[in-house]
Amino acid sequence: MAREISIYNTLTGKKERFVPIKPNEVRMYACGVTTYDHYHIGHALQAIYFDIIRNYLEYAGYKVTYVRNYTDVDDKIIARAKERGISPLKLSQDIITSSEEDMAAIGCRKADHAPKVSESIPEIIAMVEVLIKNEAAYATKSGDVYYRVRAKQDYGKLSNRKIEDLLSGTRNIVEGEKEDELDFALWKADSTPEASWPSPWGLGRPGWHIECSAMAKRYLGDHFDIHGGGRDLVFPHHENEIAQSESANKSKFANVWIHNGLLTIEKQKMSKSLGNQITLKDFLKNWPGESLRLAYVQYHYRSNIDFQKDTFIQAHKRLFYYYSSIQALDLAGKEQAPGKVIEKYSPDQIREKFHEAMGDDFNSSLALGELNKAIKNASEVLRLKNSPEKSATATGLAKIFRECLGVFGLLSHPPQETLNYLRTMILPELGITELEIQKAMSDRKTARTDKNFARSDEIRDQLAQKGIELMDTPAGTDWKIKYDGA
Ligand SMILES: [Zn+2]
Known part of the structure; x- marks a missing residue:
């Protein structure tokens, strides 16, 4: 039925x-x-x-x-x-x-x-x-x-x-x-x-x-x-x-x-x-088609839409955020053999909220808002200690996000490729090159080795101002496009 x-x-x-x-x-x-x-x-x-x-x-x-x-x-x-x-x-x-x-x-x-x-x-x-x-x-x-x-x-x-x-x-x-x-x-x-x-x-x-x-x-x-x-x-x-x-x-x-x-x-x-x-x-020369879909989906289909200069750049950043979230959930899902899904993050509830919004005159704006909240909550799961429950929950969340965002025609590509592509496309918009980021990261590493933490923080803040976020992991430091995900 x-x-x-x-x-x-x-x-x-x-x-x-x-x-x-x-x-x-x-x-x-x-x-x-x-x-x-x-x-x-x-x-x-x-x-x-x-x-x-x-x-x-x-x-x-x-x-x-x-x-x-x-x-x-x-x-x-x-x-x-x-x-x-x-x-x-x-x-x-x-x-x-x-x-x-x-x-x-x-x-x-x-x-x-x-x-x-x-x-x-x-x-x-x-x-x-x-x-x-x-x-x-x-x-x-x-x-x-x-x-x-x-x-x-x-x-x-x-x-x-x-x-x-x-x-x-x-x-x-x-x-x-x-x-x-x-x-x-x-x-x-x-x-x-x-x-x-x-x-x-x-x-x-x-x-x-x-x-x-x-x-x-x-x-x-x-x-x-x-x-x-x-x-x-x-x-x-x-x-x-x-x-x-x-x-x-x-x-x-x-x-x-x-x-x-x-x-x-x-x-x-x-x-x-x-x-x-x-x-x-022209659009597709510079950007993935999914960015355009995302820019539209955030409005209700009956609204008149006015695009401002930063509409697309915001859509690209959000797309980047979705793909990096899904990639992190995929990885977390593989950490351990899956156990029971943590009730608080139940994919069924996310699906139900999605249906409620879309079943009400295809309200994609509301549905996307609900998914954004759920994706933000998913970052709590990523911060949990490894466990069978964490892995099962991460896998369940990745699946439901692909399913619901898939209705909007989003997340249809492999995350790593898309992230690499989006990074290179977004950097010129942020006014920074990959080389400059690498140089800043290496300067920061030297500062940290010299225990010059003031300088290390300064470099981190300068990058943050440009919209680049540094992530210190056990494997070293990596960077991503900053997006608050709200
Ligand atoms: Zn006609």
Whole structure:
């Protein structure tokens, strides 16, 4: 039996108990990207949150079918392809191939189905035909097809808009052959090579909204559990998807609508023209994908997120702290043959707290806070004298941390390699080199041999100010990136 969870539903404006259509199964659709340029970290935000939602639903015991489409037919793609002198589908395919590498590097699993618009044309045409038959749409002389918004009584229910409020000040001015200025395109007459297809209305291509309606129907049926995307898609995209699908299928569309918050960089929208756009490729040149996931997971998916200069460096340091904690627990687990787990550090309690937080509208921020507390407590275990109980507890804790942080897509790499990598990446940010640390450590050793403890402490403090912590162990002195772990 899957666990009971609650989800905030944009459609009702409330957090509700989630009731799957088929017991223990979830069918979920999230809108993918328009493939005209490489992904930036804003695209990654939506991909990562839905990846985590899917992971958590599975962890909670649901069988999930996840669909995430590619919009590979679009004005922007056609314009960009023209600039480059290549075909629109070639441009799209290049972007899809490269973005799949990026997605893998940030630990996002492939969707069960990743349909492309260019491969869904028969389904789209079939749906538009049904809409015309149901009098929810009409074709014009020039070969466009429009959806008749006023024919849908409850149009606006997702975004809480009334039809009257949607009318702009310029009443009665209806563009082209539209019956009503509110109507939106389902099919556009067009003859761009490789971006147009024959249809009952002549050569053309689909409008944006109908694509998702048709692809969702193909893989998930008329009525399914969850549909989602970024908050900027609520209106008009998702509103129009609901209208089309319900008018064509004569059935409710998705039960639950999930929308993630949006990303700003130091309070500004990310854009190429402002020069503050961070592509995933640039990010991944310098940092592991897990740092990006960690930076996002610390927020609730519905929050708007503002990244500050030090957001990433804090995430890298925290990631370092997680990996060093897990490595220490692994080692402690091997010290002795395991005995009984110490009750105070029971992994079951940690798992339960994690479920409580994540089962409440996927509250990753709270869940991560609980894990942070547990990881901090785990350092008490590491300080215990070696015993079978200590080893069993350390092993149990390492396992539960991997399990829960694994839902967030974290701790998926071998600790030592990752720590080495993170050390070399973080040092330039701290303004110190490994050579300088080694030199300081050797100076401190000399000072200690000379019993000049004031000097030895001074060196330790200077390093601490730079964010480097020295650890004196029986095997000698080692250093790590300082992080309080709170
Ligand atoms: Zn969509």
